[in-house]
Amino acid sequence: MDGEPLRVGLLGGGTVGSQVARLILEHGDDLAARIGRPLELVGIVVRNLDRPRPGLPASLLTTDAEGLVTREGIDIAIELIGGIDPAQDLILKAMSHGASVVTANKALLAAKGDELFGAAQHAGVDLYYEAAVAGAIPIVRPLSESLVGDEIQVVMGIVNGTTNYILDKMTAEGMDYQTALVQAQDLGYAEADPTADVEGHDAAAKAALLASLAFHTRVRGDQVHREGITGVAPQDIRAARGLGCVVKLLAVAKLLDDGQISVRVHPAMVPNTHPLASVKGAYNAIFVEAAAAGRLMFLGPGAGGAPTASAVVGDLVTVARNRSRGVVGPVQPMYNDHEVAPMGLVTTRYFVRLRVQDEPGVLAGVAGVFARHHISVQDVQQTPAGGKAGDASAELYLLTHEAKEADLLECVADLQASPQVQAAVRFMRVEGM
Amino acid sequence: MDGEPLRVGLLGGGTVGSQVARLILEHGDDLAARIGRPLELVGIVVRNLDRPRPGLPASLLTTDAEGLVTREGIDIAIELIGGIDPAQDLILKAMSHGASVVTANKALLAAKGDELFGAAQHAGVDLYYEAAVAGAIPIVRPLSESLVGDEIQVVMGIVNGTTNYILDKMTAEGMDYQTALVQAQDLGYAEADPTADVEGHDAAAKAALLASLAFHTRVRGDQVHREGITGVAPQDIRAARGLGCVVKLLAVAKLLDDGQISVRVHPAMVPNTHPLASVKGAYNAIFVEAAAAGRLMFLGPGAGGAPTASAVVGDLVTVARNRSRGVVGPVQPMYNDHEVAPMGLVTTRYFVRLRVQDEPGVLAGVAGVFARHHISVQDVQQTPAGGKAGDASAELYLLTHEAKEADLLECVADLQASPQVQAAVRFMRVEGM
Numbered sequence: 093m094d095g096e097p098l099r100v101g102l103l104g105g106g107t108v109g110s111q112v113a114r115l116i117l118e119h120g121d122d123l124a125a126r127i128g129r130p131l132e133l134v135g136i137v138v139r140n141l142d143r144p145r146p147g148l149p150a151s152l153l154t155t156d157a158e159g160l161v162t163r164e165g166i167d168i169a170i171e172l173i174g175g176i177d178p179a180q181d182l183i184l185k186a187m188s189h190g191a192s193v194v195t196a197n198k199a200l201l202a203a204k205g206d207e208l209f210g211a212a213q214h215a216g217v218d219l220y221y222e223a224a225v226a227g228a229i230p231i232v233r234p235l236s237e238s239l240v241g242d243e244i245q246v247v248m249g250i251v252n253g254t255t256n257y258i259l260d261k262m263t264a265e266g267m268d269y270q271t272a273l274v275q276a277q278d279l280g281y282a283e284a285d286p287t288a289d290v291e292g293h294d295a296a297a298k299a300a301l302l303a304s305l306a307f308h309t310r311v312r313g314d315q316v317h318r319e320g321i322t323g324v325a326p327q328d329i330r331a332a333r334g335l336g337c338v339v340k341l342l343a344v345a346k347l348l349d350d351g352q353i354s355v356r357v358h359p360a361m362v363p364n365t366h367p368l369a370s371v372k373g374a375y376n377a378i379f380v381e382a383a384a385a386g387r388l389m390f391l392g393p394g395a396g397g398a399p400t401a402s403a404v405v406g407d408l409v410t411v412a413r414n415r416s417r418g419v420v421g422p423v424q425p426m427y428n429d430h431e432v433a434p435m436g437l438v439t440t441r442y443f444v445r446l447r448v449q450d451e452p453g454v455l456a457g458v459a460g461v462f463a464r465h466h467i468s469v470q471d472v473q474q475t476p477a478g479g480k481a482g483d484a485s486a487e488l489y490l491l492t493h494e495a496k497e498a499d500l501l502e503c504v505a506d507l508q509a510s511p512q513v514q515a516a517v518r519f520m521r522v523e524g525m
Numbered sequence: 526m527d528g529e530p531l532r533v534g535l536l537g538g539g540t541v542g543s544q545v546a547r548l549i550l551e552h553g554d555d556l557a558a559r560i561g562r563p564l565e566l567v568g569i570v571v572r573n574l575d576r577p578r579p580g581l582p583a584s585l586l587t588t589d590a591e592g593l594v595t596r597e598g599i600d601i602a603i604e605l606i607g608g609i610d611p612a613q614d615l616i617l618k619a620m621s622h623g624a625s626v627v628t629a630n631k632a633l634l635a636a637k638g639d640e641l642f643g644a645a646q647h648a649g650v651d652l653y654y655e656a657a658v659a660g661a662i663p664i665v666r667p668l669s670e671s672l673v674g675d676e677i678q679v680v681m682g683i684v685n686g687t688t689n690y691i692l693d694k695m696t697a698e699g700m701d702y703q704t705a706l707v708q709a710q711d712l713g714y715a716e717a718d719p720t721a722d723v724e725g726h727d728a729a730a731k732a733a734l735l736a737s738l739a740f741h742t743r744v745r746g747d748q749v750h751r752e753g754i755t756g757v758a759p760q761d762i763r764a765a766r767g768l769g770c771v772v773k774l775l776a777v778a779k780l781l782d783d784g785q786i787s788v789r790v791h792p793a794m795v796p797n798t799h800p801l802a803s804v805k806g807a808y809n810a811i812f813v814e815a816a817a818a819g820r821l822m823f824l825g826p827g828a829g830g831a832p833t834a835s836a837v838v839g840d841l842v843t844v845a846r847n848r849s850r851g852v853v854g855p856v857q858p859m860y861n862d863h864e865v866a867p868m869g870l871v872t873t874r875y876f877v878r879l880r881v882q883d884e885p886g887v888l889a890g891v892a893g894v895f896a897r898h899h900i901s902v903q904d905v906q907q908t909p910a911g912g913k914a915g916d917a918s919a920e921l922y923l924l925t926h927e928a929k930e931a932d933l934l935e936c937v938a939d940l941q942a943s944p945q946v947q948a949a950v951r952f953m954r955v956e957g958m
Contacts, residue, residue, distance in 0.1 A: 115674060115817060125860040126673055126741070222671055228818035230663070230671030238655055238663030240559055241548060241838025308559070367824065370803070384548060385661035385825065385835035391800065392821035402818035405674025410855065419852040422843065427558040 097132035098412050101160040101191070103182060104172030105138040105145055105153065108196060108223075111401035112170060113148055116408070123405070127412045135160045137173070161186035167415055170404060171195040180204055187215040192415060194407040196223035196400055202297035202313030205304065209423060218420045220407035225298045226251050226376040228399035229392040230406075235305040235380070236424040243383040244306040247345045248523065251298040253374035253394040254289035255321050255341040257281045259359075260373055262329050263338055269324060281374055291320035292357040295343045302378070303345035303355045308428040311345075317356035317435045324359050328520055331445055331489055334473070335522075337361035338369050342523055352433035358521060361443055366524040379524075436498035441470075441522040443491055444500075446507060447515040450476070450486040454512050458488060461510065465503035468493040485514055491522065530565035531845050534593040534624070536615060537605030538571040538578055538586065541629060541656075544834035545603060546581055549841070556838070560845045568593045570606070594619035601844055603837060604628040613637055620648040625848060627840040629656035629833055635730035635746030638737065642856060651853050653840035658731045659684050659809040661832030662825040663839075668738040668813070669857040676816040677739040680778045681956065684731040686807035686827040687722035688754050688774040690714045692792075693806055695762050696771055702757060714807055724753035725790040728776045735811070736778035736788040741861040744778075750789035750868045757792050761953055764878055764922055767906070768955075770794035771802050775956055785866035791954060794876055799957040812957075869931035874903075874955040876924055877933075879940060880948040883909065883919040887945050891921060894943065898936035901926040918947055924955065 100116065102109055116123065116133050124130040136148055137157040145153065154160060161169050161182050169186035171193060173179050179200050183193050184207075193212070195201070201208065201224055212219035222232045226249065235244070250256050254276060261272040273290065276282035288294045296316040303311040321341050332339045340362050346354045362369045367389045371377040376394025381387050393399035414421050448454045455474065462469050471491040492500070500519065507517045533549065535542055549556065549566050557563040569581055570590040578586065587593060594602050594615050602619035604626060606612050612633050616626050617640075626645070628634070634641065634657055645652035655665045659682065668677070683689050687709060694705035706723065709715035721727045729749040736744040754774050765772045773795050779787045795802045800822045804810040809827025814820050826832035847854050881887045888907065895902050904924040925933070933952065940950045 111817065119674075119676070122676070123674065126858060128858070228815075229821060230667035233666045233671055234663035237843050238666055238839045239835065240842045241552075241556065241840075242835040243552070243555070382661075382835060384544065384831040384838075386829075386832050388662060388823075388825035390821075390823055393819045396819075398817040399819050402672065402675040402815060405817075406671045407674075409673045410670050413855045417852070417855075419850070422846045422850075425559060425561070 095129035097130040098167040099134045101166045101169045102136045105136045107397040108400045109172045111397040115405045129416045162189045166191045192218035192411045194220045198224040198297040202300040218411045223400045223403035227394040228402045246381040247302045247306045249378035251343045252295045254282045292318045295357040299343035309430040310426045315432045319358035332361045353430040354438045360521045360523045362524050438497045439494045444519045446517045449512045450484045465499045467495040528562040530563040531600040532567045534599045534602045535569045538569045540830040541833045542605045544830040548838045562849045595622050599624045625651035625844045627653045631657040631730040635733040651844045656833045656836035660827040661835045679814040680735045680739045682811035684776045685728045687715045725751045728790040732776035742863040743859045748865045752791035765794045786863040787866050787871045793954045793956045871930045872927045877952045879950045882945045883917045898932045900928040
């Protein structure tokens with residue numbers, strides 16, 4: 093292969109980093125042929141030099157991250173250490189020293205996208221991040237290039253494998269949340285501290301990146317309405333089944349009629365007939381609806397060392413191709429400034445579950461509350477609550493047509509205040525019906 | 526928007542062309558913001574100027590294709606007339622006059638890819654073709670960029686909506702092929718002359734393009750083993766159901782252990798649990814298996830004016846961005862020269878159906894024939910053939926483990942020659958089990 097090697101610095105030697113190093117070292121000839129120039133891995137930053145790292149050449153390991161990214165002649169820095177600090181600083185330093193950057197850091201991009209893309213443009217380098225959203229699933233290029241001539245209306249995805257695994261277990265085996273979480277932790281699908289996954293922080297960062305790409309408007313992670321799965325009860329799962337639905341943690345980015353956008357992460361009931369409903373275990377999937385293209389779906393492994401490394405090395409090859417030709421890739425311009433709609437203005441369908449006294453007139457009363465809040469009910473089911481003998485209570489399940497969240501919340505508050513309602517009124521959004 | 530407009534010439538004002546023109550004309554401001562420069566549609570080539578074309582400005586219409594592509598200052602030519610001649614000549618002329626080209630012409634690319642990509646490189650212009658494979662589904666960029674750091678092992682897709690619609694009807698409603706075809710024609714899903722679809726020519730061209738991208742080896746359409754769906758019988762559909770499968774027309778590109786590649790289009794049984802099995806109607810889907818990324822699937826509308834136009838305009842924006850920055854996009858280098866394996870060397874699983882005399886020893890005899898050809902049988906089912914009373918015949922259904930096609934064909938020939946076999950022995954490949 094002709095040409096000087098392109099020099100690559102790798103920040104992070106963990107699950108993903110070690111797989112990235114393996115791909116670069118084992119497939120060097122193929123990658124060189126695809127790029128037009130060879131790659132040279134010049135250093136791998138790790139936290140602890142003493143830990144054994146099979147497959148990683150000891151001569152490449154270093155703890156000096158700043159030294160690596162500012163070393164003379166580094167062409168591309170790959171950032172896989174995660175978090176805001178020191179990742180942000182290292183990326184900015186690498187760029188200001190002329191290196192292009194590949195990162196999988198969704199939290200950083202969702203928090204500091206403007207600064208980072210601005211710095212890349214200023215330095216005349218690339219900043220690529222396919223691995224930051226949905227692991228190995230190609231979604232950044234499809235949104236920013238393949239669909240760039242279209243008007244994207246909805247992006248809706250299962251973008252967190254941990255929560256999908258837990259909800260799957262609750263659905264398939266009737267487990268409660270806590271039992272499913274512990275099993276996921278035992279199998280390595282959930283972290284010891286599962287907060288980032290189960291509270292939806294990880295999904296919210298991805299939702300922000302997806303919304304930014306789809307709507308040409310920079311959306312930050314902290315602008316995303318976020319609800320996790322810790323409150324999902326076995327009754328919700330069973331009720332979903334009765335509706336022909338499954339419960340999924342969805343990341344939703346939607347263009348609203350008034351030009352605002354809704355960006356949110358929350359559990360939702362999804363009809364079994366929807367392509368997202370059949371996404372199992374640690375798989376991820378992203379559903380896209382565009383004015384001309386229609387309905388598309390992208391499915392694949394959303395996490396894991398090798399799949400994430402595949403996306404990182406795909407970016408590495410693309411960035412290296414650009415660099416060897418002396419160009420940078422296109423950047424999705426953020427020329428729109430759609431407002432992120434407050435959650436109260438969002439419309440969707442709702443499933444509402446409440447326990448009432450089983451006596452004449454109660455259904456009429458409940459229906460009246462919905463009507464007062466201008467919420468149209470599509471379907472009502474009433475079942476005995478199945479409590480102790482002589483228990484005169486019943487469960488009501490209601491499915492609404494599209495309603496505004498603010499109206500629904502007021503309706504629920506009114507229901508809660510009604511003397512005939514015996515327990516906390518629960519609701520869940522229904523998407524894709 | 527700053528900068529001179531980029532001048533676009535459109536060849537073709539039919540179903541796709543008119544949608545492309547509509548997107549360019551109606552979404553000019555958005556496209557300009559995404560590109561960084563405005564687009565100007567300077568001409569639309571049609572065959573017949575007298576046909577009314579609502580939405581297309583009469584002042585842009587022309588019948589002079591050569592005049593348009595060689596006009597001074599054309600930046601991008603969009604070729605949507607299809608076929609080899611005169612499309613090839615017009616594309617080459619456009620390039621030699623300095624224009625980049627966007628095309629949806631799978632037949633041309635599969636036949637003349639080497640010449641066309643060579644000419645683009647020689648002229649220093651782009652040749653983009655996302656719309657040529659699977660309509661609106663982004664697959665060219667995912668294979669040539671997102672997954673370019675990985676080793677792709679299998680690409681397997683439903684890439685022809687017409688045949689998928691017909692097979693779906695045969696499956697869901699028990700129709701025979703001819704009835705389903707006529708219905709597809711009535712609904713506009715099949716052409717009056719359906720040959721290109723039902724004989725697999727369209728799918729074979731797409732298989733060639735997918736294999737070329739996946740394996741970095743130029744594969745031509747005429748190197749693809751091709752069988753259409755005209756021979757699929759209701760009995761095959763029913764037998765598939767008995768196996769927990771559906772019949773699909775698959776385009777398969779597989780890297781074999783010996784470094785050869787198998788590229789083929791044929792009907793196959795696919796297990797209901799496989800993601801491709803649930804692809805309905807005129808939808809397309811492409812399943813990809815890569816060493817690091819694992820199993821991915823891309824799903825969406827495979828044809829139609831608006832979806833195909835979405836892919837064309839996505840390419841148009843990408844090419845226009847390149848042009849406004851004075852660069853060309855990366856081209857997937859064809860640095861490998863994997864041989865296309867002869868069909869006889871391909872291994873897969875097979876379903877074999879035969880009618881035999883219902884008498885003791887016949888099953889042992891049949892099993893012996895398979896054993897003689899070193900084909901391991903996983904499952905045998907025997908059912909009365911359900912003919913006239915006193916008819917002493919039975920249907921045998923056999924599912925094999927992986928076997929070499931040449932062995933299977935010899936086995937079938939031997940079975941056919943057996944005096945106990947009463948009718949034509951039928952077989953169908955089984956993929957994804």
